[in-house]
Structure formats: structure tokens, C-alpha cells
Amino acid sequence: MAAQAPAANPAASLPATPGDTLRYTLRVVNVNGTNIDTLSVVDELDSLHEAPYFQPGTLNVLTLPPGATDNSDPNGGASGSGLLDIGDLSTSGIGDVLTIEFEVDLAPVITNGTEVLNQSQMLYAGNPVAVSDDPNINGPADPIVAGDEDPTRILIQSAPYFDVDKVSTYLDGDPSVLLAGERLRYTITVQNAGSDNATNVYMTDMVPANTTYVADSATLNGAPVADGPNGSPLIEGILLGDFAVAGPAVIVEFDVTVYPDVPNGTIISNQAFVTAADQGVTDVPSDDPRTEVENDPTRDVVGNYPLLFAEKSAALQIDNGSPGIVDPGDTLRYTITIYNNSASEPATMVELLDNVPDNLIYVADSTTLDGAPVGQPDSGVFPLEARILVGNDGVLDPGASTTVTFDMQVDAATPRGTRIINQGTVYSAEAANHSCSWLASTFINVDLPAPFGPSRPIRSPGSRCSFISLRIGSAV
Numbered sequence: 001m002a003a004q005a006p007a008a009n010p011a012a013s014l015p016a017t018p019g020d021t022l023r024y025t026l027r028v029v030n031v032n033g034t035n036i037d038t039l040s041v042v043d044e045l046d047s048l049h050e051a052p053y054f055q056p057g058t059l060n061v062l063t064l065p066p067g068a069t070d071n072s073d074p075n076g077g078a079s080g081s082g083l084l085d086i087g088d089l090s091t092s093g094i095g096d097v098l099t100i101e102f103e104v105d106l107a108p109v110i111t112n113g114t115e116v117l118n119q120s121q122m123l124y125a126g127n128p129v130a131v132s133d134d135p136n137i138n139g140p141a142d143p144i145v146a147g148d149e150d151p152t153r154i155l156i157q158s159a160p161y162f163d164v165d166k167v168s169t170y171l172d173g174d175p176s177v178l179l180a181g182e183r184l185r186y187t188i189t190v191q192n193a194g195s196d197n198a199t200n201v202y203m204t205d206m207v208p209a210n211t212t213y214v215a216d217s218a219t220l221n222g223a224p225v226a227d228g229p230n231g232s233p234l235i236e237g238i239l240l241g242d243f244a245v246a247g248p249a250v251i252v253e254f255d256v257t258v259y260p261d262v263p264n265g266t267i268i269s270n271q272a273f274v275t276a277a278d279q280g281v282t283d284v285p286s287d288d289p290r291t292e293v294e295n296d297p298t299r300d301v302v303g304n305y306p307l308l309f310a311e312k313s314a315a316l317q318i319d320n321g322s323p324g325i326v327d328p329g330d331t332l333r334y335t336i337t338i339y340n341n342s343a344s345e346p347a348t349m350v351e352l353l354d355n356v357p358d359n360l361i362y363v364a365d366s367t368t369l370d371g372a373p374v375g376q377p378d379s380g381v382f383p384l385e386a387r388i389l390v391g392n393d394g395v396l397d398p399g400a401s402t403t404v405t406f407d408m409q410v411d412a413a414t415p416r417g418t419r420i421i422n423q424g425t426v427y428s429a430e431a432a433n434h435s436c437s438w439l440a441s442t443f444i445n446v447d448l449p450a451p452f453g454p455s456r457p458i459r460s461p462g463s464r465c466s467f468i469s470l471r472i473g474s475a476v
Contacts, residue, residue: 016154026102028089038088042121043102046078049116055108068089112279113157132151132152160198160245162274169184180264186254186256188251190274194245201242205235206234210268211259214255218232219254222251271297273285306398307345309339316330318331336354337404338404340398340400342399347430352425353387359418367388369404390426
């Protein structure tokens, strides 16, 4: 009698990640032709582990041989993570096969690189007679050689995922308006929302342009953090400690003072970065949760002004060549979303300017504003080259956003590897122009797809955005 127990992972390709559902298939094969009754199969799911790697209550038996009885307990076993117990099994001759399938969920937190083991046991009249073998490991076991059986092994791939939120508050004067010479407090909240714990986590944060750090203002969970050689200790980085998955959040605060002579309308932009080198996680950017844009810096405008910001992305709209690759003749769709992140001030006469980049051809009548056509028919002349009013006839209310889309076709004569760069500009009556995109680069002949969409901005101090950069012959 031989038992084989490979595992499949219907939730994701192997290696598995914490929380995945594993499906085990156990095949009991009669190899000697003896008719046997009163067989049973028992599997205490976490018996090969010091710590439980399966979630209690998730064991689910899917397939049983005819006549078998299921005595399993989803919360059984010494670890309480599940006990498979299938009785009243019988075989009737050589080559007879009994198949048992069951599923179980992995625990939500398992260290990266862990091997999750499982091995079933076959009993005859209550006495152990065989253990399962995974034929995918070292080949099928020899039923005559004791101990030749290999447990089923699943490699775990997991990582921390940091949720880093950063907000600002005004400490002087009107709490809703930031003025030159006033103080600004940043509050950064960090939590691990991933599938693996993190150790020795660091945070860095530069003092934003047009401000000075307030001495001795940095705190970690309310406790003072000594200033560094350059003032703010976050310039060199501070140790936040270890982060368990879904554990308590860590809160960092520090204050800055806006230069007394900066003009109204100046944008104060700041972003923190979190690193867990032990787990290979580097420079996770903070996000301002008060905006719809992911991983965006925390921005404040000096004076009672609207706070405009624009995000730009590109995607393959018509893919005529290699799947997922930008080829000559393909059509790209650009999307620009403009936000007014002010809590109280509308922006007026908001206009968007953009040009047709080299090696692209504007697709006639493809421009839309919030889903409605713009300037159609346009006879193939790109409407944004002459600026268009956006929002509600040029007005963008506090907290509102407006979206412009247009299509561009890659010129058929464009060589592979050509880089296409595009950037728009937003204007309003209240402030200077706002360059309106984020970096979204792809690279030729990469093995892994690279998205066009918004990624971390590359910017000089005081600037607000960057550009869209695409390379022909690169993956989407």
C-alpha cells in the first residue's frame, strides 16, 4: 500500500503567500493486490511544525472515496489548526486507488522562506502502516524502503507592507490657513499591513524647502528624539524598531517653521520614507491620506490659496504589436487628473496645457473632460495645445477633481528604444503654473512588466511634479 500527497495552491502560483488556500490531494494505491478493509487516514496538519502555520477552522474536505466516513475536526490537533480523520476506507485489488482531497488556509503571518510541511498517516485497524510521500520531491518513494517518504513542502514568500500616512497641522494663528513665519507640525503614522514581521525599521525625512526645522521638536510615540548633527534627526534617519503584522502603529512628529519672506501661493511639500533592510524593503514613501492620490507627498500652500496638484499616467489603449509592449503603431491613452486639495478655497480659471510629444500622433476627437468630448470635431488638432478650461467652466471647488483623457498613436517609423516624454501644465488665476505629472518610466527588454501609471515623483525642492517617460519596445 502506498500513499502520495502532493499539494496545489489554487489561490496563487507556488511559492505560496500567507493567507493562501492550499489544496492537498492524497492518493492511496494498492500495490500488492491484497483486499483490505478498516483503513483510515489521519493528518494532524501542524504536527511537523513547532508553530502553527495553518489557520484553525479552515480545514475543508472536498473529495472522499465511496463509503468513507469523515470524522475530521477543523479545530483539532495539538495546535488546534485542524485534524483530518477519514475512516472506513477499503481497497479491492492491485492498482485500486483511493483519492482524498482537502483544503486548508495558511496562517496570515509566516516568515519569508519558511517551508510548510504536511504528511498524512495511513492506519490499519487503528495501527500506523504508512505515511504519505510527495512524488514531486526526490521522486516517488519506494514502498519497500522504510523512511523513503517525503512530506509535502510549500515554500512561503512573504514580506512586510508598510502603511505610512503623513498629515500636517498648523500650530499658529488660523488652524485652517498657513502663513509665512508660522509653524507646521507633521504627524507620520507607520503600521505593518503585510504578511511578514519587520525588524530594525528606519525612517528618513528631509526638512522641506522654504522651512527650517524647530529644534528639539521630533518625537517618537510621544518621547523626545535627540536632534542630529544637521538639526532634524530624521535627516540621518531614526530607528522605529520592529513591526509585527497588524501590530501597534508608530507615530513620529516634528515641527518646521515657514520662512518669513516666502510669497503666498508657495507650496510646502514633504515626504517621509521607511526602510526595513533586513526584509529587503527600501524607501517606502509616505502618503497624504487626505488626498485621492496614492503615495503622494504632504503639501500645504502658504496663504489662503487653492492647492492644485495634477497626476498623469499612460496606458496602452490599442495594442497592435507585442502584447503588453509599446510598439510603433500602438495607441496610448493619457489620463490627467487635477485635484484642488484645499479645504476651503476654490481655484478659478483653471486651464490645462499640453503638447504632442515627438514620435506621437494625436488621435482625432479623442480628448475628453470628465467623460465628455472636448472641441469635437477637432480635425486632428490637439485641443490642449491652445489650453482648455477644466473643472466646471474653469472652477475647481475645494476637495474636487477633474479628469482629462486623450489618445496618442506611436509613429510607425519610431525606432525601438526611443524614449517618449510628455508633460502638461496646469494654470489658475490664483497661483503660478503647476507642472502636472508624475514619473512613469518603462525600460526596454525588461523581464518583468513595468507600469506606466503614477509612481514616486522625481522632483527638485519646491517643484510639485515630474514627467511621463515611455520607451518604445518596453513592457507595460
